[in-house]
Amino acid sequence: MGVAMHYVGVYAAGALKDFGLTVVSTVLSMILGVLAAVGRLYGPRLIRLLISWYVELIRGLPAILQLFILYFGLNQVGITFSPLAAALIWLVLYGVGYAVEIFRSGIMAVAQGQREAAAALGLSSGTTMRKIIFPQALVAMLPPLTSFVVLQLKNTTMLYLIGYADIMYEARLGVDATNQAGPLYVMAAIAYLIMSFIIGRIGMRMERRAAAYR
Amino acid sequence: MSNDVVVSAQGLTKRFGSQLVFEDVSLDVHKSEVVAIIGPSGAGKSTFIRCINHLHPFDGGTLELLGHTLHGGLKSPSRAVLRDIRTRVGMVFQTFNLFPHLTVMENIILAPLDVKKVPREKAVALARELLDLVGLEHKKDMYPKRLSGGEQQRVALCRALAMEPEVMLFDEPTSMLDPELVGEVLSAIQRLAKQGMTMILVTHEMTFAKEVADTVVIMADHRVAEMGPARQVLESPQTERAQQFLRRVLEPVETMEELSAAAGQGGED
Amino acid sequence: MHTLWSAWVQYLPDYWQGVRVTLELTGASLLVAIVLGFLLALARLSTLRVLDFMATAYVEIVRAIPVLIILFICYYSLAQAGLKLSGPVAAVVGLGGFYATLYGEIFRGAIMGVDRGQKEAAAALGMPEGLVMRKIVLPQAFFAILPPATNQLSNLIKDTSLVFTIAVADLMFQANAASANNFLPLDMLLLAGVIYFLFYLILSKLLARWELNVQRRRG
Ligand SMILES: Nc1ncnc2c1ncn2[C@@H]1O[C@H](COP(=O)(O)OP(=O)(O)OP(=O)(O)O)[C@@H](O)[C@H]1O
Numbered sequence: 157m158g159v160a161m162h163y164v165g166v167y168a169a170g171a172l173k174d175f176g177l178t179v180v181s182t183v184l185s186m187i188l189g190v191l192a193a194v195g196r197l198y199g200p201r202l203i204r205l206l207i208s209w210y211v212e213l214i215r216g217l218p219a220i221l222q223l224f225i226l227y228f229g230l231n232q233v234g235i236t237f238s239p240l241a242a243a244l245i246w247l248v249l250y251g252v253g254y255a256v257e258i259f260r261s262g263i264m265a266v267a268q269g270q271r272e273a274a275a276a277l278g279l280s281s282g283t284t285m286r287k288i289i290f291p292q293a294l295v296a297m298l299p300p301l302t303s304f305v306v307l308q309l310k311n312t313t314m315l316y317l318i319g320y321a322d323i324m325y326e327a328r329l330g331v332d333a334t335n336q337a338g339p340l341y342v343m344a345a346i347a348y349l350i351m352s353f354i355i356g357r358i359g360m361r362m363e364r365r366a367a368a369y370r
Numbered sequence: 371m372s373n374d375v376v377v378s379a380q381g382l383t384k385r386f387g388s389q390l391v392f393e394d395v396s397l398d399v400h401k402s403e404v405v406a407i408i409g410p411s412g413a414g415k416s417t418f419i420r421c422i423n424h425l426h427p428f429d430g431g432t433l434e435l436l437g438h439t440l441h442g443g444l445k446s447p448s449r450a451v452l453r454d455i456r457t458r459v460g461m462v463f464q465t466f467n468l469f470p471h472l473t474v475m476e477n478i479i480l481a482p483l484d485v486k487k488v489p490r491e492k493a494v495a496l497a498r499e500l501l502d503l504v505g506l507e508h509k510k511d512m513y514p515k516r517l518s519g520g521e522q523q524r525v526a527l528c529r530a531l532a533m534e535p536e537v538m539l540f541d542e543p544t545s546m547l548d549p550e551l552v553g554e555v556l557s558a559i560q561r562l563a564k565q566g567m568t569m570i571l572v573t574h575e576m577t578f579a580k581e582v583a584d585t586v587v588i589m590a591d592h593r594v595a596e597m598g599p600a601r602q603v604l605e606s607p608q609t610e611r612a613q614q615f616l617r618r619v620l621e622p623v624e625t626m627e628e629l630s631a632a633a634g635q636g637g638e639d
Numbered sequence: 640m641h642t643l644w645s646a647w648v649q650y651l652p653d654y655w656q657g658v659r660v661t662l663e664l665t666g667a668s669l670l671v672a673i674v675l676g677f678l679l680a681l682a683r684l685s686t687l688r689v690l691d692f693m694a695t696a697y698v699e700i701v702r703a704i705p706v707l708i709i710l711f712i713c714y715y716s717l718a719q720a721g722l723k724l725s726g727p728v729a730a731v732v733g734l735g736g737f738y739a740t741l742y743g744e745i746f747r748g749a750i751m752g753v754d755r756g757q758k759e760a761a762a763a764l765g766m767p768e769g770l771v772m773r774k775i776v777l778p779q780a781f782f783a784i785l786p787p788a789t790n791q792l793s794n795l796i797k798d799t800s801l802v803f804t805i806a807v808a809d810l811m812f813q814a815n816a817a818s819a820n821n822f823l824p825l826d827m828l829l830l831a832g833v834i835y836f837l838f839y840l841i842l843s844k845l846l847a848r849w850e851l852n853v854q855r856r857r858g
């Protein structure tokens with residue numbers, strides 16, 4: 157247990173890095189994801205096709221493989237990133253692939269009647285999207301969005317493999333130094349449990365607020 | 371009418387938690403008797419007939435049926451008793467509840483095969499016969515979704531009858547049907563009554579109750595408001611509560627009598 | 640292009656070996672996940688409060704832990720505690736135990752989704768509980784189970800790519816080894832990507848075809 161106590165501070169610092177990376181990449185991939193979802197639904201044919209291929213590719217390949225291609229693979233053709241840059245780019249590229257689908261099905265879940273009613277009132281398509289469709293879609297999207305953020309958080313566990321100094325990285329170092337694989341990995345699990353729990357709570361609160369009109 | 375009682379409820383009481391559904395319901399049903407239960411919504415009619423085949427346990431009183439005696443309260447009857455009751459009492463539901471993943475034929479023979487262990491050829495033969503009686507032999511390989519409501523309910527009737535039950539329970543068998551489909555189901559039930567089946571049915575069809583039932587029970591305010599020979603109860607009810615209920619229900623029925631009579635005939639051909 | 644192709648051809652036997660390990664792991668983990676998941680679903684649906692509580696706790700905790708950490712705990716932490724599992728066994732225990740929570744929730748949702756009238760109708764015909772489950776509830780739940788279960792299988796295959804971290808020689812392991820050998824990580828990782836993507840495509844096409852069939856048949 158002494159070992160564990162010694163590592164609490166180190167873990168907290170690592171956790172902060174993972175959490176921060178999750179938040180930043182989530183915000184970025186949601187912004188890009190909304191644009192891509194609109195493009196996927198209403199864009200010209202070629203755009204629609206490209207976006208759907210992109211989504212398939214991201215969802216069809218293991219996350220770790222995508223990370224390795226980005227960090228180690230591109231190195232072969234002379235493109236190099238720092239671990240932090242690679243981590244952020246990877247999480248965003250990966251996140252967009254998932255966010256598109258969440259936004260798309262959320263938008264499609266809003267009844268056609270709503271669109272027609274808005275059109276009948278003479279609202280522009282932009283206004284319809286912002287004021288009518290999106291607020292309603294949000295209710296359907298929040299639960300999958302919450303799981304998506306948790307998924308991204310969990311993905312950060314792989315970052316130690318490219319040398320990003322987060323919880324898992326510290327845990328590995330700690331195990332190498334002390335041979336205490338039991339407490340150190342269990343503590344890492346607990347750290348992630350706490351972070352997922354926080355994200356879940358925030359998601360639940362937002363769901364309640366978004367669904368208030370129902 | 372013969373004297374042997376098939377179902378006998380004495381002081382039956384049922385609650386859901388602290389909410390009283392009905393209390394002190396007593397009723398004797400004789401062999402080949404047809405009992406119609408009517409009454410306002412929420413009176414506990416459905417719950418009462420579900421207590422008879424023990425889909426719901428009841429809290430107080432005694433229920434004797436088919437040689438078994440069940441007491442209200444905590445201990446539920448043994449598996450063997452429950453099985454015996456359920457195989458000898460058939461039930462038709464308001465919402466049909468056909469099994470959507472099975473064809474019409476499979477719906478009907480499932481319980482005979484798996485519960486009663488009837489040989490397959492016998493079960494199939496009986497099923498064909500029953501389907502033929504309700505005019506649905508040609509639909510035997512269809513899935514329930516493809517059938518109209520009236521057809522689904524007739525299949526549900528066959529499914530119950532395939533167990534060769536001694537008592538049949540009906541819970542508003544026609545209330546989910548379009549008006550023009552009601553007749554085909556009611557006439558099938560009427561035919562069954564003529565063959566001497568013992569039946570307890572909850573219904574909103576007053577004309578039908580008057581014609582087919584021997585006994586009418588009016589449930590209201592969680593108890594039996596009045597009970598007696600069908601014509602007597604429906605035409606000259608004695609209690610205040612029964613009169614009040616019938617006044618409200620029979621008025622519109624009067625004007626619709628032609629309609630339901632026509633629907634009743636539509637099903638005969 | 641020529642170098643890419645020749646690099647690929649040279650390592651095909653290693654990759655084939657890796658694919659076999661990946662598929663074996665997937666199969667074994669899926670089996671564990673389905674069996675344990677079904678038990679978890681039954682426990683959560685049971686009227687015994689203790690069972691429900693224990694299953695709920697297991698599901699809520701395990702599914703919130705990243706797979707990689709679960710694998711480390713099964714391999715390294717258990718070993719330190721005296722329970723030494725081989726890499727493949729730890730992988731199956733970890734992946735199976737994790738995916739059991741996901742499959743359990745799929746089963747539970749599907750079983751609860753079957754209309755109550757169906758169970759009542761079956762009970763009214765005298766069918767005992769086990770028979771009702773087997774002949775009425777599960778076949779109907781099956782149609783609700785297959786799509787999400789296939790999606791999770793596809794996720795499971797992808798997650799097996801993490802087992803190289805606990806010294807199991809799966810497809811990803813072979814790709815890493817080859818990269819380290821010929822210093823062509825992009826080429827070698829792309830080959831693994833093609834194979835993983837094929838699995839994904841096959842599964843999603845199978846599912847799409849099956850869904851179309853069901854729609855046609857029961858429309
Ligand atoms: N499973 C249940 N749990 C709790 N309360 C129930 C349940 N089933 C029925 N009730 C309540 O019991 C009362 C009687 O219901 P029941 O369905 O027996 O009435 P009913 O006479 O058949 O009415 P209707 O004509 O509308 O079908 C109602 O107040 C209902 O809300």
Ligand SMILES: [Mg+2]
Pocket residue numbers: 415416417541542
């Ligand atoms: Mg009712």
